[in-house]
Amino acid sequence: MPLEAALQTLRDTCAAMPPLAALGVAVDGYADGRFGVRAPLALNVNDKGNAFGGSLTSLMTLAGWGLVNLQLQLSGLEAEVYVADSDIRYRAPVYDDLRAEAWLADGQSWEDFLATLRQRGRARVRIEAGVPLAEGGMAAELGGRFVAIAKG
Amino acid sequence: MPLEAALQTLRDTCAAMPPLAALGVAVDGYADGRFGVRAPLALNVNDKGNAFGGSLTSLMTLAGWGLVNLQLQLSGLEAEVYVADSDIRYRAPVYDDLRAEAWLADGQSWEDFLATLRQRGRARVRIEAGVPLAEGGMAAELGGRFVAIAKG
Numbered sequence: 006m007p008l009e010a011a012l013q014t015l016r017d018t019c020a021a022m023p024p025l026a027a028l029g030v031a032v033d034g035y036a037d038g039r040f041g042v043r044a045p046l047a048l049n050v051n052d053k054g055n056a057f058g059g060s061l062t063s064l065m066t067l068a069g070w071g072l073v074n075l076q077l078q079l080s081g082l083e084a085e086v087y088v089a090d091s092d093i094r095y096r097a098p099v100y101d102d103l104r105a106e107a108w109l110a111d112g113q114s115w116e117d118f119l120a121t122l123r124q125r126g127r128a129r130v131r132i133e134a135g136v137p138l139a140e141g142g143m144a145a146e147l148g149g150r151f152v153a154i155a156k157g
Numbered sequence: 158m159p160l161e162a163a164l165q166t167l168r169d170t171c172a173a174m175p176p177l178a179a180l181g182v183a184v185d186g187y188a189d190g191r192f193g194v195r196a197p198l199a200l201n202v203n204d205k206g207n208a209f210g211g212s213l214t215s216l217m218t219l220a221g222w223g224l225v226n227l228q229l230q231l232s233g234l235e236a237e238v239y240v241a242d243s244d245i246r247y248r249a250p251v252y253d254d255l256r257a258e259a260w261l262a263d264g265q266s267w268e269d270f271l272a273t274l275r276q277r278g279r280a281r282v283r284i285e286a287g288v289p290l291a292e293g294g295m296a297a298e299l300g301g302r303f304v305a306i307a308k309g
Contacts, residue, residue: 063211
């Protein structure tokens, strides 16, 4: 599947998920190996006027999930993707609209991941994600493992 | 502050937070050292018909945040509570309405936490949280550190 068609599939999937629609989550795009999503602060604000930690984590988790799905679609593989675990660090409050991006963790390879999925019908991959701050650095960071299970 | 008044304050805070209102999150209550929150599956469902991982994490994070706030209110202390970090394991899909509960981690003490906050204006506490399955066990588990910073 070409990139634009794969992104549109992800946009449609996100739009059809009630919690993502409720939080105003939208797919930003994919460039330089990074998949990005965003959401408005107004729909994700906490009692202190900055972004709710759960929304930051939801956005980072979704960015990772979307990145893995995108790779599957670009490769023509059909699989369900689940998050298996994640470690999160919250470093600074976010007072702007929320944005999260996800990328392949160091030492991981899409080729190995896709080859394992083709051979065994199941594969794991480590992903990193973050919420960039306008002034540089990350407001929050996530490292997680995602599992793909081939369909059918 | 008595327990019922503290729970009502937390209910009001949650109701006023747009992302929690959007996901239908409600405070369940507090018993046996455990603080519980819940949300309907219909508002938190993913593309596979079970609970979105981000919603499970949001609910567990909120349960931990609520537990710490509750202890502060019961003790008459005013402080802002932030989640500092968390480790999450997703073990099984959730096909029912979502529920999360949080409790003090082993080796932690509310007395120590509150004493440190009174003395230094800042304190940390380790919390555990989980999403119980109807058939027993946990669908997801979170361990996290929360920071309280005294107001004023």
